[in-house]
Amino acid sequence: MWPVAISELPRRDATARAHLRSLAEQARPTVLAGERVLAIRGSLGTLLPGGGIPRGSTVSVDGGVGVTSVGLALAAAATDAEEWAVAVDDETLGGLAALEAGVSAERFVVVRRVPPARWVTVVAALLEGAGVLLATPPRSLRVGDARRLVARARERDAVLVALGRWPAEAAWRLHVDDVEWRGLDADGGGRLESPTLGVRVEGRGVPATGRVAIAG
Amino acid sequence: MIAWDASTTRTCSLWCPDWPVITWRGADPSRARSPVAIVERGPDGLTVRAASAEARAAGVSRGLRRREAEARCPGLVIAETDPSAEAVAFEEVARAVEDVTPRFELERPGGLAFPTRGPSRYFGGDVALGRRVVEAVAGIGIGGVRVGIADGGFASALAARRARPDDACVVEPGDSQRFLAGWPVAALGDTELARLLGRLGLRTLGDFGALPEGSVLARFGVDGLRAHRRARGIDEAPPVLTTPPPELTRTHEFDPPVDRIDSATFVAKTMADRLLDELAGRGLACTRVVIEAESEHGETLSRRWRHEGALTPLALATRVHWQLEGWLAATGPTAGLVLLRLAPDEVVPATGRQLRFWGGDPAAAERAARALVRVQAMLGVDAVVRAVPTGGRTPDERVRWMPWGERQAHGDPGAPWPGQVPGPAPARVYAQPIPAELLDEDDRPIVVSGRGMPSASPVLVRSAALEGRITAWAGPWAHDVRWWDRVTRRRRVLWQLVVDDPRGSIVCLVQVEGSAASVTARYD
Numbered sequence: 237m238w239p240v241a242i243s244e245l246p247r248r249d250a251t252a253r254a255h256l257r258s259l260a261e262q263a264r265p266t267v268l269a270g271e272r273v274l275a276i277r278g279s280l281g282t283l284l285p286g287g288g289i290p291r292g293s294t295v296s297v298d299g300g301v302g303v304t305s306v307g308l309a310l311a312a313a314a315t316d317a318e319e320w321a322v323a324v325d326d327e328t329l330g331g332l333a334a335l336e337a338g339v340s341a342e343r344f345v346v347v348r349r350v351p352p353a354r355w356v357t358v359v360a361a362l363l364e365g366a367g368v369l370l371a372t373p374p375r376s377l378r379v380g381d382a383r384r385l386v387a388r389a390r391e392r393d394a395v396l397v398a399l400g401r402w403p404a405e406a407a408w409r410l411h412v413d414d415v416e417w418r419g420l421d422a423d424g425g426g427r428l429e430s431p432t433l434g435v436r437v438e439g440r441g442v443p444a445t446g447r448v449a450i451a452g
Numbered sequence: 453m454i455a456w457d458a459s460t461t462r463t464c465s466l467w468c469p470d471w472p473v474i475t476w477r478g479a480d481p482s483r484a485r486s487p488v489a490i491v492e493r494g495p496d497g498l499t500v501r502a503a504s505a506e507a508r509a510a511g512v513s514r515g516l517r518r519r520e521a522e523a524r525c526p527g528l529v530i531a532e533t534d535p536s537a538e539a540v541a542f543e544e545v546a547r548a549v550e551d552v553t554p555r556f557e558l559e560r561p562g563g564l565a566f567p568t569r570g571p572s573r574y575f576g577g578d579v580a581l582g583r584r585v586v587e588a589v590a591g592i593g594i595g596g597v598r599v600g601i602a603d604g605g606f607a608s609a610l611a612a613r614r615a616r617p618d619d620a621c622v623v624e625p626g627d628s629q630r631f632l633a634g635w636p637v638a639a640l641g642d643t644e645l646a647r648l649l650g651r652l653g654l655r656t657l658g659d660f661g662a663l664p665e666g667s668v669l670a671r672f673g674v675d676g677l678r679a680h681r682r683a684r685g686i687d688e689a690p691p692v693l694t695t696p697p698p699e700l701t702r703t704h705e706f707d708p709p710v711d712r713i714d715s716a717t718f719v720a721k722t723m724a725d726r727l728l729d730e731l732a733g734r735g736l737a738c739t740r741v742v743i744e745a746e747s748e749h750g751e752t753l754s755r756r757w758r759h760e761g762a763l764t765p766l767a768l769a770t771r772v773h774w775q776l777e778g779w780l781a782a783t784g785p786t787a788g789l790v791l792l793r794l795a796p797d798e799v800v801p802a803t804g805r806q807l808r809f810w811g812g813d814p815a816a817a818e819r820a821a822r823a824l825v826r827v828q829a830m831l832g833v834d835a836v837v838r839a840v841p842t843g844g845r846t847p848d849e850r851v852r853w854m855p856w857g858e859r860q861a862h863g864d865p866g867a868p869w870p871g872q873v874p875g876p877a878p879a880r881v882y883a884q885p886i887p888a889e890l891l892d893e894d895d896r897p898i899v900v901s902g903r904g905m906p907s908a909s910p911v912l913v914r915s916a917a918l919e920g921r922i923t924a925w926a927g928p929w930a931h932d933v934r935w936w937d938r939v940t941r942r943r944r945v946l947w948q949l950v951v952d953d954p955r956g957s958i959v960c961l962v963q964v965e966g967s968a969a970s971v972t973a974r975y976d
Binding site: 328 | 840925948959
């Protein structure tokens, strides 16, 4: 094979380029963009470009009432893909709500009582194993640490979902602007229905706004 | 029919009653006189696990809910149980007993047992041996221990319960069956079986033991047969007591030596995983294990641990943690750890080992398990939990949080629970309900009558979590909790409220118990 005569190398004309292109097409790794995305069920998925969240990205969710529900919908995407969803939480996350959001009980783990001083270490360790990690950043979180976690998520192909203020960059920022509750009467009675949330998406792709129905 | 080794080993059991209390008091001398209840978090919330003598005199008993215990005994100090500290403190007792015999099994913090054959002859009989054990433990300043000597582990454990404090109760050889006959069936430690036997009119172990073995097996299965044999004073000796083959022993050499318990426990978990996997491959489960650790200077500490039921990898790793922590708390090794050995000491056929609870992508499972175990090593086993749906009426009751890696709990979420709050579940459930004020039109707090009727319709709610006028509501759902028990019975009423909070409209669950209202959950 070696050395190669100059005359045998492909010439840089149009046919040679076309030939190269077709070769490159065949030799490309067969990972499709769709496989790199964790598909999100329901109307939240339709708001996001590609119908889901690319693995390795960081997403922040903030706003008022409804933030937890949006977070749980993202966690369900991980267990749908047979991966693990982990939530770093104080002790108030409702387990039943998680199951109703479609999170599989077998692959959903909550880490509690994380001292603020060790929050970054714990989240970094969990990103090694989780498909989606929900976490409420402590107020004291430094930008540098947050950036390191973004890099760690990218490296480990995990999705980091920050519930609340996120000081570093994020692929998308989801804002829950309003929430609509229906089903209950002013004079007592009725049956509470699953809410619809007004969600605004900011970030890569087209900024989108829409109403999202929460599964339940 | 399973071939059973019917020979029983004469056993000596040591029992330190109220070990959690002793541990708690030992941590701080100023705690000596105050009445204390050690509570543990279980399916019913915080319940009493052990109580001091003063608290018991006031009516505090095991299994009582925390609030009720406080009501019965004013000035009661509540402390949460700390199994790790209890195990560490028990190491001191183990060291004292080591002077009498090197061959004992730790059953749990507060209890150990050993075969008497060698030591009894050496010390001149069972009575002398019993006295010797009591003295050895009293020598390190722990009083009130009880010792029981009988044929078989079960009989000797009961004999220890019968013994007076700081004394031994010796059941003569061959007499164990008679000794056991008088005990109620509840002594078997299997509540469900005991209840069933009670309904069948079998109140004592003697009644139960008199049944023919074949009928017991046909009606109650292998577990029932095991209990039956126990009731007749036949040792619960595992069916196959072949010595486990030496190649099952797992050894890990640390290079460089480790000086942190965390890192050793982390390795132990991997070793335990492999060991139990191998055993499972042979259709075996491990009920007793020897954990050996060696330091760089050649100091060794070897302990034998028994586990009721089969050991899980997590349970095994926890015991390594206890053992090392206890070693460190006592004299401690003078150098880092160079060797850790896990040797299964007693194996039984795995009759009902559950499958691993995860399916799906094994690589993802493996990755997740590694990360979660690391976090458990950092924060403790209970800090990593998963939700297990179970029966109940409130969102809080309908999910049980189990430490990740523990066996699956059995709960039947499908059973009907009248008074369940309908609709979607709240995404935030407060472990400690937030005190609130629930007011009616005239700004009077709403109270609930004995029949569960509220005094008026709710109009305004005020609390640290949320505050505002109520725009819509549903309920109330009245719950008569534990109506069958006069002591722990509670009546509560729940409302689902839409509150016009300054931050927007918030839906929450508010509970009123007597005259005290609290926010228990928020829809988020």
